[in-house]
Amino acid sequence: MDIIIAGDGEVGFHLAKMLHDENHNITIVDPHEDLLKMLESHTDILTITGDSTSVSVLNKARVNKADLFISVLHDEKTNLVSCILGKGLGANRTIARINNTEFLSPGIKEIFKNHGIDELVCPESIAADEIIALLKQTAATEIYNFSHGRLSLFLIKLDENALVINKTLNDIAREHPQLDFRAVAIHRNSQTIIPRGDDVFMVNDLAYVITKPDGISTLLKLGGKQRIEIRDIMIVGGGRIGRKTTERLEKNLNIKLVELDRERSQGLANDLENALVINGDARDIDLLKEEGIRDTDAFIAVTDSSETNILTCLHAMKLGVKRTIALVENIDYIDISQNMGINTIINKKLITASYIARFTMDAEVTSIKCLSGIDAEVLEFVARPKSAITKKPIYKLNIPEGAIIGGIVRGKNSYIAIGDFQIQENDRVVVFALPKAIHKVDKFFH
Numbered sequence: 001m002d003i004i005i006a007g008d009g010e011v012g013f014h015l016a017k018m019l020h021d022e023n024h025n026i027t028i029v030d031p032h033e034d035l036l037k038m039l040e041s042h043t044d045i046l047t048i049t050g051d052s053t054s055v056s057v058l059n060k061a062r063v064n065k066a067d068l069f070i071s072v073l074h075d076e077k078t079n080l081v082s083c084i085l086g087k088g089l090g091a092n093r094t095i096a097r098i099n100n101t102e103f104l105s106p107g108i109k110e111i112f113k114n115h116g117i118d119e120l121v122c123p124e125s126i127a128a129d130e131i132i133a134l135l136k137q138t139a140a141t142e143i144y145n146f147s148h149g150r151l152s153l154f155l156i157k158l159d160e161n162a163l164v165i166n167k168t169l170n171d172i173a174r175e176h177p178q179l180d181f182r183a184v185a186i187h188r189n190s191q192t193i194i195p196r197g198d199d200v201f202m203v204n205d206l207a208y209v210i211t212k213p214d215g216i217s218t219l220l221k222l223g224g225k226q227r228i229e230i231r232d233i234m235i236v237g238g239g240r241i242g243r244k245t246t247e248r249l250e251k252n253l254n255i256k257l258v259e260l261d262r263e264r265s266q267g268l269a270n271d272l273e274n275a276l277v278i279n280g281d282a283r284d285i286d287l288l289k290e291e292g293i294r295d296t297d298a299f300i301a302v303t304d305s306s307e308t309n310i311l312t313c314l315h316a317m318k319l320g321v322k323r324t325i326a327l328v329e330n331i332d333y334i335d336i337s338q339n340m341g342i343n344t345i346i347n348k349k350l351i352t353a354s355y356i357a358r359f360t361m362d363a364e365v366t367s368i369k370c371l372s373g374i375d376a377e378v379l380e381f382v383a384r385p386k387s388a389i390t391k392k393p394i395y396k397l398n399i400p401e402g403a404i405i406g407g408i409v410r411g412k413n414s415y416i417a418i419g420d421f422q423i424q425e426n427d428r429v430v431v432f433a434l435p436k437a438i439h440k441v442d443k444f445f446h
Contacts, residue, residue, distance in 0.1 A: 001360055004029065004061050004091070006052030006071040006082050011097070011123075013039055014331070014349040015072060018370075019360055020045050021435055027061050052082040055089070064090030070356060072097040072121075080117060087116030095119040095356055099240060121355045123348040124240035127302075130351070131245050131325055134344055135233070135298060137216075138323055139225035141206070141344055144369040146380045146430050150414040151210055151407040153369060153378050153430075154181075154219060157338075158205045161224030170197040172222070180215025182416045184208050184406045184432035185376065190335060192374045192434065194404050206338070206373070210406030210430055212414050228322050230297045234258065236282040236312050237303035238268045241327060241346075245300065250274040256291055258282045260303075282312045288319065298323040302346070306330045313342045334373045345372045363387075363445035366428060378406075378432050381445040385425040389444040395419035397444065402437035406430045 005016050006029045013028070013035070020026045020043060027046045030036055036047040050057035052071060063069060069091035071079035076098040083094035098120050102108060109120060130144075137143050142155035158165060164172055169183060186193045187206035193199060201207065211219050220226070231254060235242050238259035246257050246268075255275035259265040265279035280287045282301070293299070299316035301309035301324075309326040310333065316324055325344045328337055334345050350370040357377070358365040364382040371377065383389050389397065394405055394417055405417040409428040415421060423429060433441050 001025070001067045002062075002065055003027070003068045003070065003360065004058075004063055004066045004086070006030070006069075006073060006079070008032065008073040008075075009035070010329070011072045011349050011352055015070065015353055015356060016045055017043060018353055018357070018435075022360070022439055024360060027066075029057060029061055053078060053085060055085060058082075058085060058089055066091040068092065068359060069094045071095070072352060076100060080112070083117045084115050087118075093118045093359065095121060095359065097352065098122050099124060101125045101244065119359065121352060123351045123355075124244060126351045126355065127241045127327070127346050127348060128244035128248060130346060131241075131300060131302075132248055134325060135230050135249075135323070138228040138230060138298075139220045139223070141338075142372060144378065146367060146407075147409040147414070147428050149213060150409045150412070151212060151430050152216070153184075153406075154209045154211055154216075155371075156207050156209065156219070156223040156225060158201055158203060158207055159224060160203055162201070162203075163222045163224060164201045164207075165203055166200060168198050168200050169195055173197075176218065176222075179218070180416060181209050181211035181219045182406050184210055184378075184404045185374070187374050192376055194402060194432070194434075208371070208378075208432065210378075210416065210432070212407070212416060215416075228297060230323065232256075232292070232296050233298045233300065234288075234291070234293060234296045234316070234321075236299075236301040236309070237327070238264050238277070239302065239304060241302040242300075243268065243271075245302070246272060246275045256296075258287075258291070283308060283315075285315055285319075288312075288315060293319045293321065296321050298325070300325045302327040306333055310337050310340070310342065313337075314340060317341060338373050347372055361442050363442050376432065376434050377438060378430060379438070379441075380409075381429045381431060381441075383423050383425050383427045383429055384446055387425070387445050389423050389429065390425050390427075393420045393422050399444075400437040400440040402434035403441045404432050406432055 001024045004027045016028045029048045029052045033049045069086035071082040079096040083096040140154045144153045185208040234256045236258045258278045269277040299321045301312045306328045313324040313326045327346045354370040358368045367380045369378045407430045408415045
């Protein structure tokens with residue numbers, strides 16, 4: 001696929017590298033010549049220095065030949081104009097990053113579509129959705145639902161309390177023959193393992209598990225996890241993610257929102273109905289203590305500084321908070337942050353990539369989750385009529401190395417993948433895959 005990405009920094013670069021690794025032809029348009037030179041020194045991606053709202057720049061990028069035009073600059077107006085121009089100049093499909101969630105309402109989205117913008121992605125809104133889902137399912141480090149929750153991906157960090165420690169997958173299957181979940185990956189010492197029957201779970205493993213709703217309670221029990229009742233929350237950072245999260249939670253939960261900037265704090269205090277807005281520096285431990293951090297059930301740090309978010313979450317953990325969530329924009333910090341014990345990491349680059357990646361697949365993909373801390377994705381494919389995936393039972397399919405089928409949704413029913421299961425056309429199939437396997441798996445579904 002020929003893809004043009006308009007960006008102004010890390011989101012565009014991360015997306016370009018990820019899609020380039022999946023064998024697409026990528027051209028990136030960015031106003032920063034020095035950043036493009038750095039990108040060129042590490043990849044063979046075609047780069048063009050310039051403004052993506054310039055017709056001459058878009059023509060130079062051969063936008064008329066583009067299968068997909070993506071604009072992910074920080075300024076949403078630039079993204080909207082770029083996509084409108086890109087579509088008008090011949091791009092087949094366009095995707096614009098936005099900040100204003102009002103644009104996501106069906107009527108407004110239709111207006112943008114009529115002007116040439118096929119899809120809108122709001123990373124901050126998706127991040128707020130993820131935070132809220134994690135607060136509902138507090139025992140998981142990461143959670144993602146497929147087909148309206150008929151199947152879910154859970155990430156659980158195994159400690160010494162987990163009942164599966166030093167047991168193989170075969171051991172667990174013998175002890176619990178009717179399991180409604182399946183481990184699809186183990187992340188250990190910065191390495192990702194696609195588990196087989198004789199693989200053993202160890203302390204500090206990150207276990208990625210596909211589960212049916214009926215399997216969640218048993219999964220958490222075996223993982224040594226207990227749900228935490230969330231009533232009192234402290235959120236650090238009153239930017240878009242902090243504001244959106246607070247707006248969605250303040251009617252039902254006790255929210256304290258800490259914001260360093262005085263003017264922004266005043267605006268938040270005027271706009272929010274029930275949350276208590278505190279103007280102060282969350283890195284000040286005395287301030288956290290004065291504001292009742294010891295009585296807080298969950299601590300969410302979503303400032304623009306990854307370092308501040310990590311540091312304040314560590315302070316919160318030390319002061320007894322059981323649930324911590326940090327926005328960490330530097331991908332290199334994610335693994336370190338998880339090893340420090342921070343429960344969950346949110347990253348806007350990965351959120352944006354998750355949304356956009358499904359539009360680059362040949363098969364029909366209803367959702368993709370780019371996972372935090374490991375270079376892997378979980379995808380929900382639709383099995384097309386006469387596709388290879390429908391021809392044989394799972395154990396005869398020769399699924400590529402680096403991929404594993406976790407579960408299947410058929411109508412209103414869900415199933416955990418076992419060897420003799422026969423996938424049928426229009427089934428939705430959840431697959432865990434490392435980058436090298438994604439497009440090999442893709443071919444099974446189209």
